[in-house]
Amino acid sequence: MFQTPTVKHGGGSMMVMVCFAASGPAPFAVTDGTIYKNGDKQVVSNYRPVSLLPTFSKILEKLFENRLNSFLEKYDLLNDHQNGFRRNRSTSLAVMEFIENIATIVEKKQIGIGVFIDLRTAFDTIDHSLLLQKCERFGLRGVVQLWLNSYLERRFQYVSINNMKSKLRQVTCGVPQGSVLGPKLFLLYINDICTASDILKYVMFADDTNLFCSGDNIKELLKTVEIELMKLNRWFVFNKLSLNESKTKFMLFGGIKNNIEVKLNLNNVEIERVNETKFLGVIIDDKLCWKSHIDHVKRKLSKSISILYKTRDLLHKSCLYLLYTSLCLPYMSYCVEIWGKTYKTYLDSIFKLQKRAIRIINKAGYRESTNQFFVGSAMLKFKDIIYLKTLEMMYRVVKKNVPICILSMFKLRDGKYDLRGSYMFEIPKVRTNAKYRCVSVLGVKLWNGLNDELKMCYSLSFFKKILKNCIFQSYRNLV
Numbered sequence: 001m002f003q004t005p006t007v008k009h010g011g012g013s014m015m016v017m018v019c020f021a022a023s024g025p026a027p028f029a030v031t032d033g034t035i036y037k038n039g040d041k042q043v044v045s046n047y048r049p050v051s052l053l054p055t056f057s058k059i060l061e062k063l064f065e066n067r068l069n070s071f072l073e074k075y076d077l078l079n080d081h082q083n084g085f086r087r088n089r090s091t092s093l094a095v096m097e098f099i100e101n102i103a104t105i106v107e108k109k110q111i112g113i114g115v116f117i118d119l120r121t122a123f124d125t126i127d128h129s130l131l132l133q134k135c136e137r138f139g140l141r142g143v144v145q146l147w148l149n150s151y152l153e154r155r156f157q158y159v160s161i162n163n164m165k166s167k168l169r170q171v172t173c174g175v176p177q178g179s180v181l182g183p184k185l186f187l188l189y190i191n192d193i194c195t196a197s198d199i200l201k202y203v204m205f206a207d208d209t210n211l212f213c214s215g216d217n218i219k220e221l222l223k224t225v226e227i228e229l230m231k232l233n234r235w236f237v238f239n240k241l242s243l244n245e246s247k248t249k250f251m252l253f254g255g256i257k258n259n260i261e262v263k264l265n266l267n268n269v270e271i272e273r274v275n276e277t278k279f280l281g282v283i284i285d286d287k288l289c290w291k292s293h294i295d296h297v298k299r300k301l302s303k304s305i306s307i308l309y310k311t312r313d314l315l316h317k318s319c320l321y322l323l324y325t326s327l328c329l330p331y332m333s334y335c336v337e338i339w340g341k342t343y344k345t346y347l348d349s350i351f352k353l354q355k356r357a358i359r360i361i362n363k364a365g366y367r368e369s370t371n372q373f374f375v376g377s378a379m380l381k382f383k384d385i386i387y388l389k390t391l392e393m394m395y396r397v398v399k400k401n402v403p404i405c406i407l408s409m410f411k412l413r414d415g416k417y418d419l420r421g422s423y424m425f426e427i428p429k430v431r432t433n434a435k436y437r438c439v440s441v442l443g444v445k446l447w448n449g450l451n452d453e454l455k456m457c458y459s460l461s462f463f464k465k466i467l468k469n470c471i472f473q474s475y476r477n478l479v
Contacts, residue, residue: 049124051176061180064147068140068184077138079191080403084206085183088401091280092335094205096393096439098212098279099338100409101201102253102288103435105214111254113225113264114284115211116277118247119236122207123186124174127240128152131175131189138188151181173240189239196235197228205280218256222264225250229266245269249277251286282335288434290342294350300331301353308360320361321377328357333385337393340386341437351382375475384471387446388464393439394447395463398423398455409440423455424448 039046053061069087072078081097083089098114105112131152136145155171175182183206193209194202201212213228215221236243243266250264250271264271276285276292283293304327308320315323332350340347355370362373374381380388396402397410413424425444430436447455454470457463 045121048121049177051178051182053176053179058180065181065184071139075139077191078187079194079202079204080405081194081202082187082191082204083403084204084208085187088396089403091205092338092393093402093406094203094208094210095280095282095284095335096338097403097405098203098210099284099288100406100438100440101203101212101214103432103438106254106288107430107432107435108214109255110214110216111218111221111252111256112212112214113221113250113252115225115229115250115264115271116248116279117209117211118244119207119209120242120244121174122190122241123177123182125241126174126186126189128173130239131185134188134192135185148185190241193232193235196232199224200228200232208280210279214254218260218262222262226265229264233267243267245271248272249274251275251277251284253286253288280335282339288437289346290339291346293339294342294346297331298349298353301328301350301357304328304331305353305357305360308357312360312363317361317363324357324361324379328354332382333389336386337389337439337443340389341442347382347386354382371475371478375472378468378472380468380471381475388467388471390439390443390446391450391467392460392464394443395457395460398447399460410444422452 035048035050037046037048073087078086083091083094083097102112102114132145132149135148140148152175155176156168157171158168159166175185186206190204190207193204199213203210203212211225211229211232213221213225215224233243245266246269248266248271250273252262252273256262262273264273276283278284283290283296285292304323307327308323311323312320332354358364358370358373358377358379359366359368361377364370364373373379393402397407400407411426413426425448427444427448428435428441430441435441454463454466457466
C-alpha cells in the first residue's frame with residue numbers, strides 16, 4: 001500500500017483529516033481532505049471529501065479519459081442535454097438552453113415550471129456494481145471493465161481528528177472527488193436519467209439538474225409535473241441516489257401573478273416556490289429582468305474595487321491590472337452573453353464601477369475621462385464585453401461547436417441569391433422583450449451585421465483578435 005503526505009483541513013476548533021488508500025492489482029495512493037461547503041461548521045455532512053491523488057495516478061487517469069472521451073463522442077453515447085465535463089460544453093450553454101426555454105414559453109403565452117433538483121452527496125453515493133453494469137451497456141467491457149473495477153474497488157479510508165486515527169474502512173460506494181476520471185464516471189452513471197420522463201425537459205451540468213415543463217393550464221401543469229417528479233424519484237431510488245426535497249426549489253414563469261397560491265408536492269413534502277434562485281452561478285428571476293444577478297455582480301465588484309483602492313499606492317500599474325483581471329473581470333464576463341442584454345439602466349451601474357476600477361489602476365481623478373485608459377491598457381468596456389461574448393457564441397454556432405439542442409435554435413437563411421453576405425441567419429419574429437434579448441434573436445442580429453471577413457475567420461482566437469482590433473479602433477477615434 002502506497003501513501004502520500006497527508007493534508008489537514010480545519011473546521012471550527014477541530015482538525016479533521018480523512019485519509020484514503022487503496023491496494024490491489026492496480027494500487028492508487030490517495031490522501032483526502034475535507035472542504036467546508038455551507039451550513040453549520042459542526043455538522044459533518046456540510047463537508048465534502050476531496051481526493052488528493054499522486055501525479056502518476058492522474059497521468060494514468062488522463063490517458064484513460066482521453067480514450068474514453070473519443071469513444072463516447074464517436075458513438076454519441078452521452079445525453080445531449082448534459083453539459084458538464086465535456087468538450088465544447090460549458091455552464092453558459094446550460095444556462096442559455098434553460099433561458100431560451102423560458103423565453104419561448106413566454107413568447108407563446110404559456111406557463112412554465114422550472115424545478116431545480118438538489119441531490120445529497122451525489123458523487124459519494126454512486127453504487128459501484130450499478131456503475132459497472134451501466135459501463136458494460138455502453139460498451140466498456142473486457143480489459144477496460146476489469147481496469148475500472150480495479151480503479152473503484154479495494155479503496156480504504158480512515159479519519160484523523162487531532163492526531164487520533166480511526167481504523168481502516170473500505171469504501172463501498174462513490175467515486176473519488178478531485179480525481180480526473182471521477183466526473184466522467186458520474187456522467188455515465190446518471191446518463192439515463194432522461195428515460196425517467198418523456199415529458200420533462202432536462203438541463204444538466206454534472207449533478208446540477210434543472211427540469212422544465214410548460215402548458216396552458218396551471219392546475220393541469222402542476223398535476224403533470226408532480227406525476228413526472230414521482231417517476232424521477234423512483235429512478236433516483238433505483239439508482240441509490242438521494243433527492244433532497246428540502247433544498248429542491250421550483251419557479252413559475254409566464255403570466256402567473258406572485259400572489260396566486262401554487263403548491264407542488266414530492267413524497268408528501270411541499271417543494272418551496274421561489275421568485276429567484278442561483279443556477280450554475282447565475283441568479284435567475286421569474287421575470288428574466290436580471291436585476292438580482294446584476295445586484296450580486298455589483299456587490300462582488302465593489303468588494304474587489306475596494307481591494308484595488310487599498311493597494312493602489314503599494315502596487316505597480318501592471319499588478320493592479322492583474323488584480324482587475326482576476327477579481328473584477330470574471331464577474332463581468334461570466335455568462336454575460338445571456339444576462340447582459342437587459343435594461344440599459346441596470347447595465348450602466350456596472351459600467352460605472354468598471355470605470356472607477358480603471359481610474360484607480362491609472363491613478364486618475366474621479367471625473368477624468370476613461371476612454372484613453374481603455375485604449376492604453378487594451379481593455380474592453382463592459383458593453384463591448386457583452387458584444388464580444390455574444391458574437392463568440394454565434395461563431396461557435398456557425399462552426400457547430402455547440403450541442404444539437406442549442407444548434408436547433410438557429411436557422412441559416414435559405415435562398416438562391418445571397419446578396420447581403422454569407423452565413424446569414426433568419427431573424428425570428430418576436431413580440432416579447434424576454435425572447436428578443438435571447439442570443440437566438442439579438443445574437444443573430446449582431447452576427448448578420450458583421451462583414452464577411454469576420455464571418456470567414458478560420459479560428460475562434462483569430463475571430464476574437466480581429467473583432468477586438470475593430471473595437472479598439474473605435475475607441476481611438478474618440479480620443
